[in-house]
Amino acid sequence: MFVDNVQLTLSSGNGGAGCVSFRREKHVIKGGPDGGDGGKGGNVFFKVDKNTHTLSHFRGSQHLKAKNGQPGMARKCYGKYGESLEVIVPPGTQVVDTQTGDILLDLITDGQKTMFIEGGKGGLGNVHFKGPTNQRPSYAQPGINGETKSVRLELKLIADVGLVGFPNVGKSTLISVLSNAEPEIANYEFTTLTPKLGVVETDNYQSYVMADIPGIIEGASDGRGLGLDFLKHIERTKFLLFMVDIANYRELEDQFKTLAEELKNFSQNLADRHYAIALTRSDAISDEEVVEKSKGFIEMLGLEPNKNGKHFGFEESIPAFCQDVNGFEGYDSSKPYFVMPISSISRKNLEAIKYALLGAVNETRKVKEEIID
Template sequence: MFVDTAKIYVKGGDGGDGLISFRREKYVPEGGPAGGDGGKGGDVIFRVDEGLRTLMDFRYQRHFKAQRGEKGKNKSRHGANAENMVVRIPPGTVVVDDDSGEVLADLTRHGQQVVVARGGRGGRGNIRFATPNNPAPELAENGEEGQERYITLELKVMADVGLVGFPSVGKSTLLSVVSAAKPKIGAYHFTTITPNLGVVDVGEGRSFVMADLPGLIEGAHEGVGLGHEFLRHVERTRVIVHVVDMAGSEGRDPFEDWQKINDELKLYNEQLSERPQIVAANKMDMPEAQENLERFSEQVRELRPDIEIMPISSLTRQGVQELLYRTADILEQIPEETAVEEVAEVEERKVYKLDKKEDDSFRIVRDNDVYVVESAKIERMMKRMQLNSHDAILKLARTLRHMGVDDALRQRGAEDGTIVRIGDFEFEFVEGSSYY
């Protein structure tokens, strides 16, 4: 089964908590703080593995969570950083942030990688908070939470040549003739519903990868039929071989078919109209094919004199070798890779260092008898602090007082015993005290 899209959840590892510890050695009086920092959480990294061809693995595992960093240790020892989680993906995968729609990376070469979820920083131990005024602080930080996000993966087949055309024009038959690929072949529309790849040996030491892509119909650029599932794969090809049923089976006109397909390619991606294209005039062994070819050639040359038209028959193999030689010649004249977006390293962790006034801003609202303080800065601080010690409470109280939260609460009517909520924490307001 071919799988070319997947939606998964990724989360970087949380940082390890810092430790509150003190030296307790027999002959070292007043040894001071000795709590180490926590280790950094692991990153989630996507790395290209050329041995993969589909996103099948992501059907069975959709959650990827890196390990958290080790907690800080006593004797001033830091916790170990967690190992990164490396997730293998096939070449040609586009990584998209599911919430914002931002393309994070376009990975095409073996070994390319991108960090999609960074691990959190480790919390600081109490050795980091020692000051002359407080040489033995009972204060440490929790580890920072790792980044988390939903990711959409889109696989675009990596092939040198893409076979395009309406359903039942003979694309799968052509691929089966020129390569060892065994695509499904049938006398009905949409026999091919997923891309088939085959390696074509032209001879003289030349070869290329050809993709039989699902049949295209009018309106595909808007998602009609197989729509985008087809068109995303065409973007990767370096040469387009446009297969046209020159016998006019089912009463269709070859020129109209050719024109509609090109219109769909152009509407989906303007650059596809500039991609080198060869028209494979197929089914030349059928009646009326020669007459249709002459009329078709005149009509095409009026619009696109640069388009090459090569008559073939996949059934009798007439003209097939000449088509392969010409395709190989064109491939040698164009760059090895089609233009793809550069790998966009996922942005560094957003550090909220705005101007001081905006960063210190807060809002107080009433929830019945509870005063709710809303402040991104204070909430982040409280998540990091281990609020189970007297020193931590004092540090929080000083921060609230310096930011003006105390005065704002009094102006809103807060009194002794009033319940104040910040994030998930609730405590009592104490008038005239340096802490809550």
Template structure:
């Protein structure tokens, strides 16, 4: 299935039903009072996160969603039936923005989470509400209010633990094939990956994490060059970034300059991304003689002034790739332990308040 991570849709809630003008007419009661009922509420439009979806491609075919109108009020004080809500399923990780105001309405991050995007209109009042001591037979009612109409932009951000960064052809797709069951297309030309790929790395019982192969970035990506910011946003949810670098690019490019270029694009897009844990993975070690690999890798690390963990691997030969994954697993286990300790140290009343919220 083709990956689509952006869509614009129109949602329209149902209008409220109109109030009714009616009078009680029964045998022996020829001049009964008003008994017009209220109109029903219009249906609303909701977005619902569904773990069974992983792309927004369905919105290429259907872009408009409308909820049911409320029924008009009736005589004998009968209220109109409310309109049925419309549920629109979207993938987990969908960010919803109002196109007109550019305001983020919500972020759906859990299966079953619902987001109200268009409120149904209120039902109008029947003439029973307008009876008074001076007007015993009111011929007045109110119409239902219109439902909300909005144009929404849907953006899908991948929910992955680890994001792979790097220039096109750095070996990211080969790496994800080596460590998971994912099978992205691999070839020796830039932009082999045109859509993000997800892979689950399993290291044993209850030891797994999700890794995302983000399409290669180039200079100017944050300004829209190449595949641009379409894919930069996918790294924003990841807890750890693995920065893959071709240790000996065939075009003679300097790996250090390539790392710096990616760092500049991250800083332009979101400076906080540079503060996120980012490990250096020097790939394609197999292209160098065995006795030179370590020396070349250490030279790159020294020129970068790299202080975070780094690894020398050959993804195509699967050399040292699982060692990287084991370190990643330890990183997440340490994070979970730190969160548990933080929760244990929290005062009892804070825990209770958070639970109530």
């Protein structure tokens, strides 16, 4: 079960009380106070583990609490420290204050361990209060209570390539043939109800992570359909692949502009990401129609079909566009990195798009971009 949003109440442990005790030992007259200090309460930590992929293990857990510190004991014995609580979360988890909506932590790096709430301090035993004027103190400090915070955990998946498209456009099929992901594939809309991640491996020991989200429909940024709930999962992606159905009754231009507008309405930062365009289902129409539509779409974008894609193995018989593959320096981010007709069924241009995306991802990894909240 994929769970990407849970609400929790987290509490650190209370400090143990100090001890009131007096030394009582044979042949020791008026031994004086010897009450030990209480133990410190347990802290609350967040720890990032890449082997955890969802927040589903928090289902049914509403209040998580660290252990309390033990009270002090006689003979100046300190109480045991309370056991700390480690909250294990997947990379990409944000900790949000439920009252203010402020982002308290943004947990990204695997192995990252961050203290979130410190446990209460233990109280001092009566041994600390003895003095010339008070040689028999009969009081000790109580422990300090721990803190309690109500938070919401939100998971934003971290991927190199995010697939953006309408329902039933072939996103799940593409990620299933390029990666190790096994999404549901069927001939009806919204077969993808939860985000899917897949690792795309190339033959030169390089790889990248691809994310498939539920299809976006017109008005998704206003709450229609399923896309709005999951658009946040591609906010962290370095590169976007728009998937436009070349066999659809809608014009390619209308499909692309609608998708781009929904992204812009949701997040301007997301709309400014580097991107490419795949013209899917090119096996569903004749080769002549593929050539005509893809060439017209490329020209509509103000581009010209070129042979730059030969570095990635584009089929020369089909019009395609690719910007200079030498890097993003001088790359016009307002235009797609490449435009390419593909077919996941007939495997047309699949090897080409796999390596073209790798080239784009490698370039984005070189660019030190600030991760957008």
